[in-house]
Amino acid sequence: MKKVSIGIDIGGTNTILGIVDGKGEIIARYNMASETDTDYSIYMDKLGDAIEAMIKSCSDEIQVAGIGVGAPNGNYYNGTIEFAPNLNFEGVVPVVDHLKTRFDYKVIVLTNDANAAAMGEMMYGGAKGMNDFIMITLGTGVGSGIVANGELIYGHDGFAGEIGHTIVDPGGRECGCGRRGCLETYTSAPGIKRTVAELLSTMNDPSKLRDVSYNELSAKMIDAEARKGDMIALEAFDYTGETLGLKLSDAVAYTSPEAIFLFGGLAQAGELIFGPTKKYMEQYLLAIYKGKVKLLPSELPPGEAAILGASALVWKEFEK
Amino acid sequence: MKKVSIGIDIGGTNTILGIVDGKGEIIARYNMASETDTDYSIYMDKLGDAIEAMIKSCSDEIQVAGIGVGAPNGNYYNGTIEFAPNLNFEGVVPVVDHLKTRFDYKVIVLTNDANAAAMGEMMYGGAKGMNDFIMITLGTGVGSGIVANGELIYGHDGFAGEIGHTIVDPGGRECGCGRRGCLETYTSAPGIKRTVAELLSTMNDPSKLRDVSYNELSAKMIDAEARKGDMIALEAFDYTGETLGLKLSDAVAYTSPEAIFLFGGLAQAGELIFGPTKKYMEQYLLAIYKGKVKLLPSELPPGEAAILGASALVWKEFEK
Numbered sequence: 315m316k317k318v319s320i321g322i323d324i325g326g327t328n329t330i331l332g333i334v335d336g337k338g339e340i341i342a343r344y345n346m347a348s349e350t351d352t353d354y355s356i357y358m359d360k361l362g363d364a365i366e367a368m369i370k371s372c373s374d375e376i377q378v379a380g381i382g383v384g385a386p387n388g389n390y391y392n393g394t395i396e397f398a399p400n401l402n403f404e405g406v407v408p409v410v411d412h413l414k415t416r417f418d419y420k421v422i423v424l425t426n427d428a429n430a431a432a433m434g435e436m437m438y439g440g441a442k443g444m445n446d447f448i449m450i451t452l453g454t455g456v457g458s459g460i461v462a463n464g465e466l467i468y469g470h471d472g473f474a475g476e477i478g479h480t481i482v483d484p485g486g487r488e489c490g491c492g493r494r495g496c497l498e499t500y501t502s503a504p505g506i507k508r509t510v511a512e513l514l515s516t517m518n519d520p521s522k523l524r525d526v527s528y529n530e531l532s533a534k535m536i537d538a539e540a541r542k543g544d545m546i547a548l549e550a551f552d553y554t555g556e557t558l559g560l561k562l563s564d565a566v567a568y569t570s571p572e573a574i575f576l577f578g579g580l581a582q583a584g585e586l587i588f589g590p591t592k593k594y595m596e597q598y599l600l601a602i603y604k605g606k607v608k609l610l611p612s613e614l615p616p617g618e619a620a621i622l623g624a625s626a627l628v629w630k631e632f633e634k
Numbered sequence: 635m636k637k638v639s640i641g642i643d644i645g646g647t648n649t650i651l652g653i654v655d656g657k658g659e660i661i662a663r664y665n666m667a668s669e670t671d672t673d674y675s676i677y678m679d680k681l682g683d684a685i686e687a688m689i690k691s692c693s694d695e696i697q698v699a700g701i702g703v704g705a706p707n708g709n710y711y712n713g714t715i716e717f718a719p720n721l722n723f724e725g726v727v728p729v730v731d732h733l734k735t736r737f738d739y740k741v742i743v744l745t746n747d748a749n750a751a752a753m754g755e756m757m758y759g760g761a762k763g764m765n766d767f768i769m770i771t772l773g774t775g776v777g778s779g780i781v782a783n784g785e786l787i788y789g790h791d792g793f794a795g796e797i798g799h800t801i802v803d804p805g806g807r808e809c810g811c812g813r814r815g816c817l818e819t820y821t822s823a824p825g826i827k828r829t830v831a832e833l834l835s836t837m838n839d840p841s842k843l844r845d846v847s848y849n850e851l852s853a854k855m856i857d858a859e860a861r862k863g864d865m866i867a868l869e870a871f872d873y874t875g876e877t878l879g880l881k882l883s884d885a886v887a888y889t890s891p892e893a894i895f896l897f898g899g900l901a902q903a904g905e906l907i908f909g910p911t912k913k914y915m916e917q918y919l920l921a922i923y924k925g926k927v928k929l930l931p932s933e934l935p936p937g938e939a940a941i942l943g944a945s946a947l948v949w950k951e952f953e954k
Contacts, residue, residue: 387922396922446790460888462789467782469890470766471926474782479920480884491920564800568780568888570789600799600811602707602716606791 316341318376320365321625323427324348324385324409326400326454329361331368332621333376336629338438340618341376344368354403358412365417380421382627383409384430384620386455391472393424399490400454421631427451427620429466429475431612432459433630434623435575440613447571449612450477450562452580452587455490456498456505462569477565478502482557500557503533503579509550510536519545537583551583555590562591563598566607577612577619584611636661638696640685641945643747644668644705644729646720646774649681651688652941653696656949658758660938661696664688674723678732685737700741702947703729704750704940706775711792713744719810720774741951747771747940749786749795751932752779753950754943755895760933766891769932770797770882772900772907775810776818776825782889797885798822802877820877823853823899829870830856839865857903871903875910882911883918886927897932897939904931 316335323330325348333342346364351357369378387398393410395401413422425433432449435441441449445464451457456478460467467474478498479491486495487508499505510523510531521544526535540547562574580587592609599607614622636655643650645668653662666684671677689698707718713730715721733742745753752769755761761769765784771777776798780787787794798818799811806815807828819825830843830851841864846855860867882894900907912929919927934942 444790446794462782462787462794463785465783465785467889469782470764470892471890471923473922474766474888474890476887476920476922480887481880481918484880484918493918493920560801560804564884565888567796567800568794568885569787570791570794572790598801598804598813600796600813602793602796603791 316374316376317379319379319625319628320368320381321621321623321627322361322381322383323430323620323624324383324395324401325427325620326386329364330621331364332618332625333368333372334622334625338622340621341374342368342372343621344371348401352402352404354407355412357403358409362413362416378419380419380423380628380631381413381417382421382430382624383424384427384624384627385409385424386427388424388426388429389472390423390425390429390468393422395424421628423627423631425466425468425627426457426459426475428457429459429468430623430627431457431577431614431619432461432466432623433626434614434619435577435612436461437626437629438614438622440575440610441573444572446569447573447575448477448565448569449575449577451578452501452503452576453578454503456502460569477561480561480564482561497557497561501554501580506533506536506550506554506580507531509553510546513546513549513553517546517549521546523547533580533583537586540583540586551586552590554580555587556594558587558591559594559596560598562595562609563600566595566599566603570603571607573608573610575610575612577614581611582616635695635697637699639699639945639948640688640701641941641943642681642701642703643750643940643944644703644715644721645747645940646706649684650941651684652938652945653688653692653698654942654945658942660941661694662688662692663941664691668721672722672724674727675732677723678729682733682736698739700739700743700948700951701733701737702750702944703744704747704944704947705729705744706747708744708746708749709792710743710745710749710788713742715744741948743947743951745786745788745947746777746779746795748777749779749788750943750947751777751897751934751939752781752786752943753946754934754939755897755932756781757946757949758934758942760895760930761893764892766889767893767895768797768885768889768891769895769897771898772821772823772896773898774823776822780889797881800881800884802881817877817881821874821900826853826856826870826874826900827851829873830866833866833869833873837866837869841866843867853900853903857906860903860906871906872910874900875907876914878907878911879914879916880918882915882929883920886915886919886923890923891927893928893930895930895932897934901931902936
């Protein structure tokens with residue numbers, strides 16, 4: 315009988331479920347659409363059905379230790395998703411309580427998606443054996459999971475680790491959070507689009523990006539043009555790296571991590587984003603930190619990271 | 635026989651020593667000048683003499699559990715003071731190793747002064763029972779001690795918690811650390827002087843501060859004039875509070891603390907600094923944090939905080 319945990323990643327579009335063994339092998343997977351309805355109970359019922367179906371589909375004999383969930387605005391202490399801007403559910407969704415009415419596993423836990431990714435990196439990825447590191451997710455938004463003294467920092471209310479919403483410029487770009495100038499507005503996939511739009515106005519260089527509407531423009535397109543030597547695309551990556559490097563130098567001054575991991579769509583641009591981010595981070599770092607902090611790509615497979623991280627939450631609970 | 639620990643606060647001008655019992659009562663004190671010599675061994679010998687003299691002077695029968703030291707740029711892991719800009723010693727000072735050659739207490743520990751203050755606040759002050767809080771010291775510099783999950787964050791190298799050196803404006807004021815625009819250049823005692831100098835250039839209001847040279851100007855003077863309604867002094871506090879509030883809103887996004895404590899000379903300006911800092915922090919906070927984070931004055935007596943904090947380090951080691 316194999317001891318496994320169930321990892322669930324609730325995203326804006328899809329919910330991905332996996333059954334994961336103690337070594338981080340995914341032995342079953344299941345995808346479902348995240349509910350577009352604002353009534354979460356319909357979604358939670360479907361999610362329960364999916365969990366049961368996935369367990370049944372498993373050919374191995376398994377013993378489920380628990381369920382771990384990663385979700386935007388997930389609150390570890392309350393087991394809730396609270397006012398997540400990218401999900402359709404309104405207000406507070408009591409995910410853990412709902413799952414507990416249907417499953418009687420000892421551990422059913424939830425945290426935000428970036429914290430789950432950090433936990434996955436610590437258990438199965440490049441952060442194995444590290445006590446102090448930061449996970450930065452560069453996707454539609456910018457998330458973060460901060461590990462210090464070997465523990466995820468949840469904060470007094472369960473909402474710690476929102477580096478994407480630290481402020482680069484209080485008079486800067488409008489953010490989905492209602493404020494201005496958050497890091498997320500510069501270093502997410504939509505952020506680099508905004509930077510290209512700005513550079514189209516300030517630079518004179520010819521660029522294929524001048525033929526694409528703002529809505530058609532994507533981070534992937536900017537990546538492709540940068541690789542062909544497009545000056546505006548290259549400058550956009552440089553500016554993104556400078557902004558990220560600046561704020562990561564702040565991050566180091568908080569928890570002095572051994573490493574910072576970059577994860578998510580924009581991190582897959584590789585040297586285009588790692589190069590300038592590393593350069594500017596070093597430039598902006600306080601002298602005592604210079605040359606000491608590794609900037610690394612996540613070692614988790616993009617399609618599996620979230621499930622692995624969510625399932626790792628379960629094992630972490632048993633350690634306590 | 636009373637069990638006590640020895641707390642030592644090494645500052646730029648003075649070194650203060652105290653014998654502290656488990657309840658935080660200081661039962662003996664000793665002051666000595668911090669050495670102006672660059673050779674630290676002379677200073678360390680004098681410090682050893684002072685410790686012995688203080689123990690002898692103690693009328694109670696005591697059993698010393700250990701020595702705790704708080705010092706600028708103090709490194710917890712190495713027990714060293716490393717390249718402290720406000721001390722005269724050059725390079726790395728092996729404080730703990732030196733003390734160990736002379737005293738054979740089980741615990742001899744060192745950390746930076748703001749971490750020591752945080753520890754004191756947790757053990758004897760307003761942070762009793764809190765697992766997540768931040769201590770900010772507003773003095774000649776700006777220091778910080780960050781507690782998360784009930785533990786001080788030291789980081790992988792022992793240098794975590796330098797919020798005073800997070801960057802407000804990468805093109806801003808020259809900082810003693812060699813970079814530009816650090817928080818410390820705005821919200822320390824010298825920082826508010828710099829702000830007054832700037833406001834003398836941008837504002838037209840008459841002010842007694844126009845009759846004082848930059849070198850004569852002090853944070854106390856600005857405080858006194860603000861209380862008399864001086865517009866430039868009041869604006870200087872408002873700007874200081876806005877800058878501090880902005881960066882504290884970032885701090886909350888890192889560790890989501892229950893409270894932030896302000897400590898040190900500038901914090902003694904009371905409502906003049908707490909008022910605007912609180913107002914702007916709330917304004918800049920991400921919605922999920924608004925109204926949840928207390929901004930509090932330290933409850934430690936200014937003259938005793940450092941000794942208490944340093945001595946508390948010893949008890950904390952025994953808890954481990």
